[in-house]
């Protein structure tokens with residue numbers, strides 16, 4: 333016998349990319365979301381669905397709350413727990429300070445303990461799907477996959493590849509070792525449950541041509557793995573990259589020259605892209621993943637949301653924790669709004685929530701399974717508390733439209749707003765317990 337559980341509260345989700353389609357938002361003030369065996373059975377107004385429920389169906393009341401699809405954080409570093417909020421540096425100096433801390437993750441016990449803390453913290457923030465950079469040590473990624481699998485979490489991760497230009501105190505790998513480690517992680521975890529592997533060169537600066545060739549080879553050997561790396565974050569980083577690859581016409585062109593652009597490639601930051609780059613990203617269907625909290629923290633610059641829109645480019649959002657000083661995607665949305673404002677572009681709440689939900693799912697090509705509340709999708713969702721703080725409660729009493737409600741959630745929300753987080757219908761975080 334299958335057991336249906338019904339969740340009652342306000343429901344919000346997107347049905348398409350609001351940059352290109354109007355009327356793609358659904359907000360139901362008193363809604364019902366029914367879930368059976370981890371999958372959404374139905375969603376709609378409570379007054380229409382309640383009387384159709386099988387006798388004895390459990391109804392969970394989420395009073396004063398909005399249920400939204402679980403958040404996607406598509407650029408985040410697990411081994412930076414001990415280095416978040418380090419004062420005073422920009423990218424290259426900051427990396428020299430923080431990277432040596434990742435060495436500890438070769439110890440499976442430390443890796444396991446910290447994977448637990450990292451994933452728990454993400455769930456507390458309402459993130460249900462992540463694309464994660466581990467450390468160079470494959471133990472770091474083993475530990476993450478093990479924890480994510482035990483929670484049935486949708487999870488993408490890879491060990492960082494780096495065979496040159498790393499600070500003292502961190503081990504360099506070799507192309508041979510990177511190939512061997514990545515292959516063994518793919519064999520062990522990729523496709524298991526809701527897990528996927530991502531080939532993850534730290535960035536072009538840290539990889540020789542041989543190591544980049546390993547990345548291409550791995551992408552060629554496996555149809556459905558992902559590729560993730562950093563791109564055009566900081567002017568000094570770009571300058572150094574082009575010194576190392578003088579044959580390439582841009583930073584993006586470095587990855588392009590190794591055949592690493594495409595529908596399964598996610599590029600973090602992408603701040604200083606030129607029009608030519610946007611065109612190439614559009615042609616290849618690659619994904620751009622700005623990380624506003626990090627971009628402000630390191631002073632790296634402003635992602636050009638409007639150019640991305642004009643080029644019809646896939647955009648998802650990340651935190652880039654620990655350069656981002658938060659694991660909250662609400663905070664990332666808030667900072668994305670401010671980032672766009674600085675460029676005279678008003679990012680609507682629909683666009684912001686799209687990047688953190690359905691857009692993330694589209695970026696990973698899993699929008700047939702997650703990203704909104706359509707029946708048949710996996711029930712990953714978050715319960716956002718409209719009374720999380722006295723100020724939010726007061727402001728919500730004066731919110732007049734769904735757009736106003738959602739905008740207040742993203743501008744005033746953080747982990748305190750996340751009352752519960754569900755993965756495939758199972759509660760994995762309750763704030764008040």
Ligand SMILES: [Zn+2]
Nearest residue numbers: 409562600652
């Ligand atoms: Zn990063």
